[in-house]
Amino acid sequence: MVNQLIQKKDRPPIIKLESQVVYETNILVEKKLQDGFTSLDYQRGLKNINSLKVEYDNLAKLYINRDSIGSLVNIDRIKKLTDSLYYQGLQFLDNTLSLVQQLAVTDVGNIVSETGELEGQLESCNDVLKPIITERIAKNKKAMATIKEYNDRIDETLSQAGLCKDSIREIRLELPELLTYKSKDEYDKVVFELNTRIDFAQRVKEAYIKEGI
Numbered sequence: 680m681v682n683q684l685i686q687k688k689d690r691p692p693i694i695k696l697e698s699q700v701v702y703e704t705n706i707l708v709e710k711k712l713q714d715g716f717t718s719l720d721y722q723r724g725l726k727n728i729n730s731l732k733v734e735y736d737n738l739a740k741l742y743i744n745r746d747s748i749g750s751l752v753n754i755d756r757i758k759k760l761t762d763s764l765y766y767q768g769l770q771f772l773d774n775t776l777s778l779v780q781q782l783a784v785t786d787v788g789n790i791v792s793e794t795g796e797l798e799g800q801l802e803s804c805n806d807v808l809k810p811i812i813t814e815r816i817a818k819n820k821k822a823m824a825t826i827k828e829y830n831d832r833i834d835e836t837l838s839q840a841g842l843c844k845d846s847i848r849e850i851r852l853e854l855p856e857l858l859t860y861k862s863k864d865e866y867d868k869v870v871f872e873l874n875t876r877i878d879f880a881q882r883v884k885e886a887y888i889k890e891g892i
């Protein structure tokens with residue numbers, strides 16, 4: 680069995696297409712997110728990964744009619760753009776999962792109650808204990824500030840993932856209209872709307888790339 684896995688010298692190297700690598704990577708990330716959010720019972724995360732995937736998969740179904748649509752718009756450009764947005768959306772949700780996992784192992788309620796107890800002790804403690812208790816209170820408040828930053832960052836990454844989903848959805852909603860019969864004026868309006876959606880999605884993608892995402 681081991682020998683069968685060794686690449687023979689007289690054979691050309693096995694090269695995976697970039698699209699195949701991206702597809703396999705997406706599958707792994709999707710499973711990681713589903714399993715991770717499920718184990719933490721984090722419904723906001725599950726809702727976001729499910730809605731993002733539904734929009735992307737439903738758009739992919741339209742590519743079955745790419746021969747008829749492709750004569751009207753640049754399907755390859757749209758697919759490349761939406762593939763990139765989907766990948767970026769998954770990365771935002773992956774960041775969300777990491778943040779939620781960090782918060783899950785932090786007993787926020789205990790920190791809050793402990794801080795309250797310490798502040799109550801501070802009023803009646805002697806001069807020896809006062810600086811020690813004061814320092815503990817300060818550390819607890821710093822921890823609470825960090826927790827707030829985590830929660831703010833979670834809101835941010837979920838919103839960014841949502842923007843990726845919205846961009847994919849807007850394109851998906853316009854494409855089917857190209858396959859139905861309509862007058863030239865109606866057709867021109869649909870093409871204009873689709874190009875508007877594509878331009879918006881492109882700006883979203885470029886903004887994230889500029890941020891190094």
